[in-house]
Amino acid sequence: MYEMKPKYYTGIEAIDKEHTRLFELAQETHDLLNNEILLDKTDSLTALISELINYARTHFSHEEAYMQSIHYEHIDAHIAHHRKFEESLLEFDIDCIGQDFDEQNEAVQNLLDFLINWLINHILKVDMLYT
Numbered sequence: 450m451y452e453m454k455p456k457y458y459t460g461i462e463a464i465d466k467e468h469t470r471l472f473e474l475a476q477e478t479h480d481l482l483n484n485e486i487l488l489d490k491t492d493s494l495t496a497l498i499s500e501l502i503n504y505a506r507t508h509f510s511h512e513e514a515y516m517q518s519i520h521y522e523h524i525d526a527h528i529a530h531h532r533k534f535e536e537s538l539l540e541f542d543i544d545c546i547g548q549d550f551d552e553q554n555e556a557v558q559n560l561l562d563f564l565i566n567w568l569i570n571h572i573l574k575v576d577m578l579y580t
Contacts, residue, residue: 457472470504513531
């Protein structure tokens with residue numbers, strides 16, 4: 450369902466590969482949302498957010514190095530987008546979720562909505578400017 454589509458390709462192989470992994474993490478979030486067997490999703494959600502933060506930082510580091518290498522003139526604004534994404538993930542408060550299945554699903558849905566909206570908009574409207 451959530452996958453890298455041709456319109457998201459920047460033409461930079463390493464960047465596209467990392468974007469593909471971010472879409473895979475969105476799919477994993479979707480899968481967690483639709484997992485009706487797992488009654489407590491807190492640990493899975495915590496692990497997923499942690500992986501998203503770590504992988505995004507790695508990707509952003511690579512993307513920012515690439516932009517520096519081509520002397521991209523809007524790099525500071527682009528980096529600000531990256532930091533805002535990281536801050537948003539860090540603000541996701543797992544401790545407030547509790548044990549309620551519906552409440553946990555709402556948190557997973559919120560994460561999925563945030564992730565997919567940010568990812569698609571960032572690639573199409575921000576990343577494509579440096580390609």
